[in-house]
Amino acid sequence: MQAEEAIDAVTSAAIGAGVPAHDATVIRIGENGVVLLPAACVLARVVPRAAKGSDPRREIEVAALLASRQVPVVHPARPEPIIVGQYVVSLWEYLPDSRPADVVVLAECLRRLHRIPAPRDLLPYLSPFDGFEERLKTGASLDMSDRLFLRHLRDELSARWNTAEFALGEAVLHGDAHMENLLVTADGREAFVDLEAVCIGPPEWDLTLTALYYECGWFSAKEYIDFAHTYGFDVRLSPSWSILRLIRMLRMTLWLAQSADIDPQRQRQLRHRIDTLRDGTAPAGWTGY
Missing domain, CATH: 3.30.200.20 (Phosphorylase Kinase; domain 1)
Incomplete structure (x- = not known):
């Protein structure tokens, strides 16, 4: 577009x-x-x-x-x-006077969201790999070996996802729960935005981004501890944590691939993300965009 x-x-x-x-x-x-x-x-x-x-x-x-x-x-x-x-x-x-929520407000609002009844007639079930092939095809900076590697990783994670165990049951999820998708106005009103990914699935999915961003170094230890304490659960203790974090890193890599060809810095970061996914050191050195 x-x-x-x-x-x-x-x-x-x-x-x-x-x-x-x-x-x-x-x-x-x-x-x-x-x-x-x-x-x-x-x-x-x-x-x-x-x-x-x-x-x-x-x-x-x-x-x-x-x-x-x-x-x-x-x-x-x-x-x-x-x-x-x-x-x-x-x-x-x-909301012109709004700003992204902090991690404590995000945790509070996610807890409220995850407690409402799940309307199965309206919402789809979480499908973590939807859109994978479309994003892979449009990632102009990806070469053939990158595409083969990312497909292999997708296939491996998809098989593991089908047998994953979750500690928190099922709930209504935002689907892309990070601070910029929860706004707070000057008078204190809170509002979730970007609702296209709302679905039903394990609450751990909504908690994973904040935990992963902490692993990337984008939050302090205190901020992450406050987030987990406020929500009442540390997703890193979930039996599915290793799968969740890898799926999220795969998605973050594909997201970056959509625009990496227009920015040399993004190209370098995309290459770094793929290299660290290959050698198991991800998300060390990942930067945000």
Whole structure:
């Protein structure tokens, strides 16, 4: 998706919905697009109609479900997505004075989320390897040996995942639970954002990113201890920890591969991640983007 395509789709959708769009500004472009409409205080998400794993209508339903269960969540600005050519646009409230939550607030909100009843008629079950082949194919910086290695690692982890044991049962998951996906406003309101990965599965999945980021050196020991203590469980003690961390590292590597070809620093970090996955030293030396 190009920035111009995202702007055109959002502008057309906003005009049809009676929302000012003269100041539309691209925030992020990747597999999906995020466009800010400052005058309307609206954030628009743009998804290709053919995209697998993205369902804007379900995201809106998920937001309503979470809100009804007193889980802090961003609210849709329009109750239905809008189809514009080959794209689907959903409009969401924009929280201009917000910042990413700290790890304690993240732990508190995840604990609340994981306690609500799981609506199996609305949410899919966690499938950690969805989109793997699509991301592998679009990773322009990956050579043939990289692709063979990553596929072999996927196959090995998939077999282990099928027999994995989890200590915490099943729950509603955010699916991509990190601090930037939980915002806190200046007046103290909390809100989960980016709801496309919400699903049902083991709570350990939502706890793994913070533990892995600590292993990467992105959090202090005190921050991680506070996170685990607040939630009430240290995922590193789970019988599935070794599988969870490797799956997450595989996903983080593929995510970086999507944009590594446009940035020499990202290319170097991608090469480092693959090398350390090969020799078993990952995530030593991993940097964030």
